[in-house]
Structure formats: structure tokens, C-alpha cells
Amino acid sequence: MQATDHRVVVYYQTTHYNGSATNDVSLLPLINSQPEVLTAHVLLIGAIHVVTEEQGWMRLNDYTPDNPIFDHVWSDAAVLQAAGVAVMVMVGGAAPGSWPRLGGDEANFELYYGHLRDFVGTYNIHGLDLDVEQSMPLSDIIRLIDRLRANFGDDFIISLAPVASALTEGGGNLSGFNYFELEAQRGSSIDFYNGQFYYGRGDASSAADYEDIIDDGFPAEKVLTAENPTFGGVAGWEYFNSLPGGDNAPWEWAAWMADAMESDASVVKREISSTEKLRRAVRKEYKPLRREAKHVYRNYIA
Incomplete structure (x- = not known):
């Protein structure tokens, strides 16, 4: 995707309704229910965790990615990819462990990064969303970004998911490193930021907190959600019960957003x-x- 695109990003973590292994949450309505509109531009499957050898090295939520419980996830994702949707995977999140394993000394990094790299190749992942919610040195996240870019090229999508306040000067931060320093040093390698507006670290009920981010210098086209002529787009957590459709029609939110993005496209380039x-x-x-x-x-x- 181009940096100036208005993105509709759909996070997808709940893969089955009511914890049932057979009641799949299908992704196919994202392309089948609204044939005139590509309702999602980016699908973000969550969450991948980098774990120990005893746990299988990689976990998608509670199971290894090759568990049959995820067969429909990967088959649906392939159909969306063929339709033009970028399929990414979120790494990390609130669960601890992944970031110390993807940091530390070179031997530690190489051991765990190799399994993440292999996972990306095995499942034909278009990009990674790095959700760092434990303290991590700036040098460690830069090393990871550099390696991903070197291994997968310029078309591979790299995003980060800081809380919104981390994108303002002096704001709260769960990641440890400074996002202004990261953007200054590796902004050319980062496609966009999925700012998390929740729990007192950002309020999306108005454009005020988003405007604070832009006022402090983050480029509008790289930050998702809110009101600005060049804003990056909107991301929604999460797919399975998105309003207004809820469980019965979770794709409706993405359809509404995609229609709004398309309607506002003529405004993006105005001075x-x-x-x-x-x-x-x-x-x-x-x-x-x-x-x-x-x-x-x-x-x-x-």
C-alpha cells in the first residue's frame, strides 16, 4: 500500500464464536458481501507470540499456527489475498515474552527471529504489526525492523501499534523506547502506526487526541484514525463482533469505513x-x- 492510501484495517483475533472449535468466524464476507467495495484493505491476524522450543517456538493465541483449528483462518486469508487484501499478522500485544526473545544479545535474537522469519514465509504473510507492550530498547526494535526489511524487501509492510499517547511529546508509553526517535531513525522503513485510543491513553470520540499527535509532528498519513485531510485511515479491534452488524454481520463496520474512505478520497490532496x-x-x-x-x-x- 502507498503511504497516502486511506486504509481500513481489520484486526482479527477471535477466530471462533463462543470458544467453539467448529463455529468459525469467517473472513470471506469482507469481500463477498459488498462486491462493489473492497471492504478491508488490511487484515491483521492476531496475535502471534514467540515462545520457547517446548511450546513450539510460535503460537497463534493459544495454539501453534499449524493447528487444524486455524485451517479456515489460513484458507480465508489466501482468498482475501487473491482479492487484493494485504494480510498481516500482529506480533506481541499484552502477553509478555515475545519482545525479550526478539531482543537481547545477537545469539538470542538470531535464535528466535529465525522462527518468526520462517513463519512469515510459510504462511505468505504480507507484513507484521509490531505491538510492543513491554519495555524494549530502541536498538532492539530497530534491529528487528532492519532485519525484516532486509529479508522481505520494500513491499513487506511494517507497522507498529503504540498507544496513542506514545505518539505525543511526553505522553504515556508502554514500549520503553521513544517513538519520535524511532520515526526519526527508521521512519522510511515503517509504513504506518496503528494508534491505540483506549483506557485513558487516547480518546477517539473526537479528533482532539489525534490532532495532538499531528501537532507534535507525526505525519498524518502514517497514523490511523481521525479527522485530517491526509489521515492514514482507521483500524478497528476487533472483527468478530464489530458494530453495527455485531456477531451476525461483523463485516458491516469495514464496509462503512471503506465507503467513507472512498468518498473522502478527493479531499486527501487538497491544500x-x-x-x-x-x-x-x-x-x-x-x-x-x-x-x-x-x-x-x-x-x-x-
Whole structure:
């Protein structure tokens, strides 16, 4: 995908309804229910964990990726790929363990990275979403990004999934490293950021927190979700019960978003007016006051 594309990203972790091994959550309606619209541009299967040899080296949620419980996941993913959907896999998340294994000294990194590399090749993965929710040195994530780019080339998609506040100066951060430093050093190798607006680390009910990210210097076209002429797109967690359709029609959310992205495509390249530039300058000037107001409000409602 091009950096200026408006992406509709669908996270897919719940692969079966109600924990049943036979009640599959199918991905095929993402391309079959709305033939005039490609309802998802990126499918993000989650979550892959890098584990020990005794656990099989790689886990997709609770099982090894080759477990028959995932047969429909990989077959559906192949159909979506043939239709033009980029199929990625999320690595890490809240479960601990993957990032120390993909960090550390060279011997440690080579051991565990080799299994991640083989997984990508085996399942024809188009890219990885690096969701670092444990502290990790900047040098370690740069080493991983460099190796992925070297092994899989420029077409391989690399994204990161920080909490939204990590994309603002002085904001909260679960990853340990500074995302501004990462963008400065390896921005050319990172396709986009899936900012997580939740749990007090970002509020998506308005464009304010997204605007804070842009005001602080992150390029709008690389950050997903919110209101901006060049915004990157929108990502939704997660597919199986997405509103408005819920369990019965989870693909409807992606269809709505895809239609909105297409409708707004003509706006993407318009020049920013002098009025809008002034508005952004005022927002930046009063940003410390807005942050303090948010802090007081959140403490009040808590």
C-alpha cells in the first residue's frame, strides 16, 4: 500500500464464536458481501507470540499456527489475498515474552527471529504489526525492523501499534523506547502506526487526541484514525463482533469505513487553508492547557 492510501484495517483475533472449535468466524464476507467495495484493505491476524522450543517456538493465541483449528483462518486469508487484501499478522500485544526473545544479545535474537522469519514465509504473510507492550530498547526494535526489511524487501509492510499517547511529546508509553526517535531513525522503513485510543491513553470520540499527535509532528498519513485531510485511515479491534452488524454481520463496520474512505478520497490532496493553519497553530499554543484539563477531568470521573 502507498503511504497516502486511506486504509481500513481489520484486526482479527477471535477466530471462533463462543470458544467453539467448529463455529468459525469467517473472513470471506469482507469481500463477498459488498462486491462493489473492497471492504478491508488490511487484515491483521492476531496475535502471534514467540515462545520457547517446548511450546513450539510460535503460537497463534493459544495454539501453534499449524493447528487444524486455524485451517479456515489460513484458507480465508489466501482468498482475501487473491482479492487484493494485504494480510498481516500482529506480533506481541499484552502477553509478555515475545519482545525479550526478539531482543537481547545477537545469539538470542538470531535464535528466535529465525522462527518468526520462517513463519512469515510459510504462511505468505504480507507484513507484521509490531505491538510492543513491554519495555524494549530502541536498538532492539530497530534491529528487528532492519532485519525484516532486509529479508522481505520494500513491499513487506511494517507497522507498529503504540498507544496513542506514545505518539505525543511526553505522553504515556508502554514500549520503553521513544517513538519520535524511532520515526526519526527508521521512519522510511515503517509504513504506518496503528494508534491505540483506549483506557485513558487516547480518546477517539473526537479528533482532539489525534490532532495532538499531528501537532507534535507525526505525519498524518502514517497514523490511523481521525479527522485530517491526509489521515492514514482507521483500524478497528476487533472483527468478530464489530458494530453495527455485531456477531451476525461483523463485516458491516469495514464496509462503512471503506465507503467513507472512498468518498473522502478527493479531499486527501487538497491544500491546507490559511485558516486551518492558524487553527493548528492556536491548538499547539494551548496544548499544555488542554492536557491539564484532560488530566483533571479523568481524575474527576475516576
